[in-house]
Amino acid sequence: MVAASFQPRALQAKGGSSDRHGRGCSRAPGRDGTTRQWHHWQSWFTDNYRSFRRTLLHHRDGARLHAGTFPSAEGLDRLKGKFAFLVAYGVPERDAQMAMLAASRFTVGGVLEEQAHAEPEPTGVGSAIDPDEAFEAGLRLLVHGLDRRRDASQ
Template sequence: MTRAGLDRDTVVLAALDLVDEIGLDALSTRRLADRLGVKSPALYWHFRDKAELLDLMAQELLRPTSSTTTSDWRADLAEGARDRRRRLLSRRDGARLVAGTRPGPDAARQAEDGIAELVAAGLDPASALHTLIAVAHFVTGFVLEEQAAAQREIADAGTAGEAFPLLSAALEKGGAPEGERSFSHGLTALVDGLARRVPGPAEGERP
């Protein structure tokens, strides 16, 4: 424990819990201090400013857990994407929090492992990093839309089926644009496309 009887982890977790209640836009150091029962200046023993607090919150949200890899880099890449989506969806405004924040050392180690696996599959390090970034940005962007859709009022479609029959049929069969089937379709298409850039024998496998 440090100044004011708090440690950094306690402050960061309290901030994430507060965002769950009031949303990212309403988060302030004053409200966080009130939640923790301290004065605002006491928080600055743990972070320099609100920007650093947001960085720490994002790093906590994406903190890697122990995981196993398989012999199929595409399966591992897809599972990493699904895990990222689960984490972002686990907190209110999770995708907005992560977008634009700085990764910490845990993310760097995770990226190093991911690059190593893709290099072993045949990519050069730069292409491997770009592959990881492309997948991460797809997931974050998709969850941004998911979380925005969950918070806005969905307008009544009314006669949309008559005016837009193909769109209506697509939605009836495939579900919401922000749904699980849409995510899986996009992820599969992305990973399959990336696989075409990797020399290797398993051209027909799916993640």
């Protein structure tokens, strides 16, 4: 992992493109170890957990099989790269770690519930909550909270 590849300000100084916060675009590690260029950390964060959710849903009992596992040494390196990506966009390191832990647990828990129930849960007011809609709403809330923490730290 090369930390310099996660420095949007350095890219901006070299004439790279910038996002709505005046920061240059940066590269973030993906689940498969490859990197992709991102202009907004929020898009990367949500896409990361959408991909994780799809992977868990793709396998029968995927969430149950994943729950309680720990990353390998290679997985830890990818996680460190993801933390560095968020930090490069101004997210305090501890907040980046806690947000990714919260989003991971939110994703696993949601998929666990989804895979345990064949039918949508009733809300008690006559309509069911769509699991996709609930997941997207939860991700938006996590990103909004993390964005506020990021803004407060600057």
